[in-house]
Amino acid sequence: MSKSNFSRRGVLKTGAIAGAGLALPTYLRAEAHAGFTNAPGDSEVILGFNVPQTGPYADEGADELRAYELAVEHLNGGGDGGMLNTFSSKVLDGTGILGREVKYVTGDTQTKSDAARASARSMIEKDGAIMITGGSSSGVAVAVQALCQEAGVIFMAGLTHSNDTTGKDKRANGFRHFFNSYMTGAALAPVLAANYGTDRKAYHLTADYNWGYTTEEAIRSSTEAMGWETVNAVKTPLTQTDFSSYIAPVLNSGADVLVLNHYGGNMVNSLTNAVQFGLREAMANGQNFEIVVPLYSRLMARGAGANVKGIFGSTNWHWSLQDEGSKAFVQSFGTKYGFPPSQAAHTTYVQTLLYADAVTRAGSFNPCAVAEALEDYEFDGLGNGKTLYRGDDHQCFKDVLVVKGKENPENEFDLLEIVEVTPVDQVTYDPNHPQFQGGALGTCNPGA
């Protein structure tokens, strides 16, 4: 009779230890010896695209995902190369990143901070993503940025406009290419003064969350510096759909300008309501009543339809720009998908290229090496002219576009016209500017 060497207890013990080992997050086991989280193997590298695939910003998320897929295609040598051909840095050669084929996983932020953190965590811990990028909201960006800092991966922010992302909530592992509320105010105020005069009384309706506050503060301080007076500023709930109660009293408030610090569905509905209540045709204080929408998005402008005509705002990028980088990107994206890219698509495409370029220049996927390569890096050819990734706060500084709803659009995409390309010097600020105070960048965390 043979005797087995395996005891029931022994098997259970071994199984438990093996199970615990497998259950450990990837960044705490195999690659720990590499000195940083999720060090890639020799053949492929995995990026994590965390975008809203469901929820109110799903269309924007879908456009971001298209741009990411295009960027991956270009990095791996497919397609026409897009902006790789116009990028001032020439280290990317279409062989992936440091010779590794670029693969990606996706997560759904649902435009909810907790869901976004959960999907980012899953991509880092289960899929081994070495970089997380994406998002269409500042709340999500701030939450995911903090998670990436803890996990020791780089976060390349998508569409996030609040000052706080690179202000009081900045992190050493986080980088933002998109512009911010301060830049909107600095670019927009002179155009408003030139078109509407300096003797104006503004009434603000502000979305009651982080982005709304920083945008109201930025627009108020910029316009008040030009001589405007703020007669009232009312917070509106993020869940509000009918703004008639807020808009009805505006015309009789002594104001002659309504500033809608709203984005997304809020912007579509508040602007539609304002136009319904006749604010575009009204006179106040002997002047035409005007409406301003500080942050425009083409996808949102489509929702507001003809109501955007003649209304000023700002945007990070627009497909009608005629620089070589923008033309190359529009050509690539338009040929692949049949319509021009949005500003969300542009910033996410650019962020992916910038990450790949930084890794290649650093010669390492180590987040601290990548961060060092991105800090104070100057580049051109990616659609916004000469751009600086400032080391002090990881914010990109570049020209800002002031746009206006087009009076006579020629097609469904032709909704905004560029009124002014505000030079970067006009929107640059000190890292210790009051609107960005509080919080500290801290030090880079490589994880592991």
Next chain:
Amino acid sequence: MDQFILQILNGLDKGSAYALIALGLTLIFGTLGVVNFAHGALFMLGAFCAVTVSKLLTLSHKVVDDTRTDFLGNPMQVDVPYLHDWFGPAMGDKLIDWAVPLSILFAIPVMICIGFIMERGLIKHFYKRPHADQILVTFGLAIVIQEVIKYYYGANPIPTPAPSAFKGSFDFGVLIGFDVNAIIYPYWRLVYFFFSLVVIGAVFAFLQFTTFGMVVRAGMADRETVGLLGIDIDKRFTIMFGIAAAVAGLAGVMYVPINPPNYHMGMDFLVLSFVVVVVGGMGSLPGAVAAGFLLGILESFASTSWAVSNLPGINQVIIYLVAIIILLTRPRGLMGRKGVMEE
């Protein structure tokens, strides 16, 4: 005083939507005893009937315009609506302009059919189940409907404007002796208010003055006895479900020029409409309508900057606050039958 009148007017159009949705909810609860959490989705489906008609009327074929280029520099392909070919540009544009009112003709049969399918296909299996089961299944159904709409129409709002004759606003204040700009009110919101009055009036007249309505009212009061008289009350209640769906759908159709519709709009109204039903009195049709307008006006007052600055957050809680007070002091609601919700 002018602000007072202005907020009453604002409350009326919001109240119109609440009243129409709550009316449908009450019809379903009163007849079938079902708590229908998919009713907001029916409102949203009505709105998308208008979007669909608008898209159908603007169905186009491409004509290449060599004088212009598209965003890629290729010759521009211009969309020419088939209606232009069939009726000429002037008549074609007029039909497209009137897409929302025309949608009513499309929405009524479509919504009645959807109501029938919902009731026969799913909800009838839950008549004898607890209200919690009904809420779960209808809420699930609402989410499925939402996702289907999002799949086909996208997540962003779709602008569907009112006919140009009703665009813009008028100075109501001047008409009643106030200063210029004191009370500005959009034409379409006035249309919406009167439209809701007509629909509410039609439903009441149908129930009050037709034999069918009489049987339904009798069934609502005592279903068993009506059944014993040999009347197929279930069939009539199924028809009432279809009518309730059509009422919610019509509320949605006419609402699209006020706010561009998206797949989520039903949920925004659903919970508030339930509160309206509870405040009005479960099963009471006049109560649902009265509470709809009342809470719409209250919400409007609570959203003024004066109210919000003195009582922060009051605009978010006012309706629920009223509901709590009503439920504590008069559990049957404003016009509810004695005994309902009081056991």
